[in-house]
Amino acid sequence: MNLNKTKATDYLTQLLEIEDLNQLRSKLVELQNNLKDVKSDKIGLLNITHNGDAVNIGSQYIKNELNQILETQTLERSKYYIQRFIKSITQIKTSKVNDLNLNRWKEYNDILTDSLWIMDKRDNSGAHNAGYWGNFIPQIPSQFLRRYTKAGEWVLDPFLGSGTTLIECKRQGRNGIGIDLNSIAVELSKKNISNENNPFNICTEIITADSTEIDYEQILKERNIKSVQFAIIHPPYWDIIKFSENKNDLSNAQDIDIFLEKMEKIIASTYKVLDKGRYCALVIGDKYSSGEWIPLAFYTMQKFLENKFKLKSTIIKNFEETKGKINQKELWRYRALAGGFYIFKHEYIFLFKKE
Helix, strand or coil: CEEEHHHHHHHHHHHCCCCCHHHHHHHHHHHHHHCCCHHHCCCCCCCCCCHHHEEECCHHHHHHHHHHHHHCCCHHHHHHHHHHHHHHHHCCCCCCCCCCCHHHHHHCCCCCCCCEECCCCCCCCCCCCCCCCCCCCCHHHHHHHHHHCCCCCEEEECCCCCCHHHHHHHHHCCEEEEEECCHHHHHHHHHHHHCCCCCCCCCEEEEECCCCCCCHHHHHHHCCCCCEEEEEECCCCCCCCCCCCCCCCHHHCCCHHHHHHHHHHHHHHHHHHEEEEEEEEEEECCEEECCEEECHHHHHHHHHHHCCEEEEEEEEEECCCCHHHCCCHHHHHHHHHHHCCCCCCEEEEEEEEEC
16 A cells, blocks of 8 residues: 555644544544545545655555554553554664564564474465475575565575575565586576566576585676675485485485585585675475484584574474375375384574674
């Protein structure tokens, strides 16, 4: 909904002068009715005569704010909420790491702030698809880009895969750099990313290379990029899925020590190019082998801590069915009962900050 900022502010300011709670409530109900549609807008709050007067604000947000004011029991509290409402219309308060207007924080009810992420369906809109084995759901980078980046900033993805992160970058107006040693994955990602519209005219750089060996600083320098403001790392979960025949592929690591050694190189390289005070997310799961649960996620998380990153959050994300277990629920349930273990239904997302 587009409000005439000047008229809305003037009207709400006049309400602050009312000293009778019942009269104030009556005026608020009048305001609610006024905002139902343009034809009933006697006050002219929906009449946008100049672009400078317009402020776009969710209709549900407005409804909730007015209801909260109406439900208060004191004049003092009502005026406090009106003043806060005026501030949400007239002032923008953002942090150093995103474009969210904290004066209207209630409007972002689709942004997750809890450490348990239950997502029933994968976002398959636009260029997104589940065709690549092992790619993560688009909602993960979507959530992080909104909370930890600003428009026009640079995002690094050292495991490009099918291009999920860079597709989200195009949607949200962030520049993206994706790296992958698998040429098949790179060609697929190029196709997927090109199928997504680019309304913000951002740049997506796709590089075919081994993320454990290349010089990240040199890559940025060659592209006139000083640094990145966010990184999202979604490596193979060791050898659970073989992504290629390349011996340098992490999914072909001979043992867990080699896997972690290679991961540490990526972590150290990412740290160098990430701006101070900015964030990096690791998306990873554990592994079950030879009757033993291997806490791969926590081993990798420890490498981040050893390389000067500070852990900010540990998120548990559910998944219902992987490609390797499609139509095999009963079989895996039997195996779990017989083998004395629990079936994987989650993966970890660790959020780090460079201090």
